[in-house]
Amino acid sequence: MKLIFIGPQGSGKGTEAKIISKKLAISHISTGELFRNITGELKEKVNSYINQGELVPDELTIKILKERIIEPDCKNGFILDGFPRNIAQANILDKITKINKVIEITLNDELAIKRISSRLSCKKCGAVFNTITNPPEKENICDKCKGELYRRKDDNPEEIKKRLFIYHKETEPILEKYKDILITINGEQDIEKIAKEILEKIKE
Ligand code: AP5
Ligand code: MG
Secondary structure, eight states: OEEEEEOOTTSSHHHHHHHHHHHHTOEEEEHHHHHHTOOTTHHHHHHHHHTTTOOOOHHHHHHHHHHHHTSGGGTTOEEEESOOOSHHHHHHHHHHOOOOEEEEEEOOHHHHHHHHHTEEEETTTOOEEETTTBOOSBTTBOTTTOOBEEOOTTOSHHHHHHHHHHIIIIIGGGGGGGGGGEEEEETTSOHHHHHHHHHHHHHO
16 A cells, blocks of 8 residues: 655644554655655755755655665555655656555644644654643653654744745645545544544545
């Protein structure tokens, strides 16, 4: 099963992809996570884009994605979380592999900004929490691996607005391309309810 999760910042792509990938025993590939974990000479270049809320150039993004999906853990399938984000990336993906379903998680901008402003991420394992909606048991400590929780550099009001603007302008239009395999889920529900709906609709 090969899935794409698309939605605005804070809609819960990462949160839901972690749950669904476990349930379906497929890999969770977040291009944002791949970029945040990048090391070596590319780190500075990549950070200059992500910290400002801008898209990393397609050439590099596609290269990283192509290398990732051929790894052995992807042989049963994967969830692409945050890829593709524009028409050029979607067209290239078409040539590389066949996607079974595209899950769009909707959320209005006001809620998106609220959720992102209160997100905490784990430095060690990437788990995601929320000081309001999904707090960790111990302040600033990851429930899963006891790692330290931090606030992403791009999770501040100016960058959030820029990321949402780019989402509406460049990413949303690609949904048209996937209209025959598109499943739309209301992201304003609680985390478990959304996961349940995704699983049900995938099986239909
Ligand atoms: P990326 O890491 O993908 O960030 P994003 O797209 O901005 O999306 P987010 O991670 O902010 O939101 P999410 O939907 O995953 O929400 P989450 O589950 O965490 O990309 C970062 C950057 O990398 C990009 O800006 C770009 O620079 C670069 N990049 C990545 N891919 C690229 C590409 N293809 N091309 C070019 N550049 C690329 O949830 C958010 C919060 O809400 C959490 O606190 C969570 O606990 C909470 N929450 C989640 N669901 C619920 C719920 N149902 N109810 C209540 N709270 C909830
Ligand atoms: Mg995410």
